[in-house]
């Protein structure tokens with residue numbers, strides 16, 4: 242499916258050309274702060290000498306999802322992007338504004354709901370527009386790195402578009418602990434790329450504003466698996482052996498039946514059996530303690546780490 246004839250190509254971003262065998266850091270000016278400070282987005286282009294696919298690795302589409310930024314940064318300092326074949330386009334932090342404001346949004350808007358964007362729209366919409374026009378146009382496929390929301394910790398997982406057979410194949414090559422097809426969300430980055438026949442994997446690991454060592458490690462290893470599969474990196478790069486990831490076909494959130502203090506007793510990522518107690522919801526004065534049980538067998542793929550829970554809050558994400 243990926244055995245197409247790749248050609249050596251010159252990558253052009255914002256008028257800067259990067260020929261085969263060349264690496265460049267390009268800073269794309271995106272906006273000015275009210276103080277006049279110029280805001281730029283750094284984009285690295287590592288163009289190998291030999292022909293191969295062009296891959297986008299993107300972090301920080303949501304500005305507070307710091308694991309995505311950190312895992313890309315680590316690969317940069319580890320020189321993991323020494324590319325021999327094909328090309329890797331790396332965007333370490335797309336949403337600079339969200340990062341500065343500890344927010345997933347950009348000026349109050351979710352960039353991941355603004356695609357394909359417009360040239361004259363809000364900042365988030367312009368960001369989406371230029372990402373599609375300047376970067377995506379160059380790539381064969383990509384990995385978009387994310388984390389769970391605030392206090393909601395995703396066990397490392399890779400998500401792909403059900404309708405896209407190539408995306409599923411890439412997810413299997415990536416080999417995260419869990420993988421599953423997820424629906425295309427209107428106006429999302431993955432949806433816009435799908436319309437351009439560009440498969441995008443979404444990696445999710447950990448939670449926003451908290452670095453998670455396991456997620457960073459799994460994200461890096463998965464990326465290296467992809468680069469290795471297409472022979473883009475040196476054979477000497479060591480990738481730790483990983484167990485084969487588990488394919489999830491059905492997912493459900495368990496919601497709180499009570500309000501109160503919430504405490505978990507199971508590890509994120511673990512296998513659970515129907516009827517097993519996963520945690521407790523207690524009142525604040527020691528009168529009640531309700532067990533939270535799983536209604537089915539499965540794997541815990543996300544946990545809500547917030548200790549104060551309201552009725553109906555999503556607390557455990559179970560995959561089957």
Ligand SMILES: [Zn+2]
Pocket residue numbers: 302303306386387388
């Ligand atoms: Zn996200």
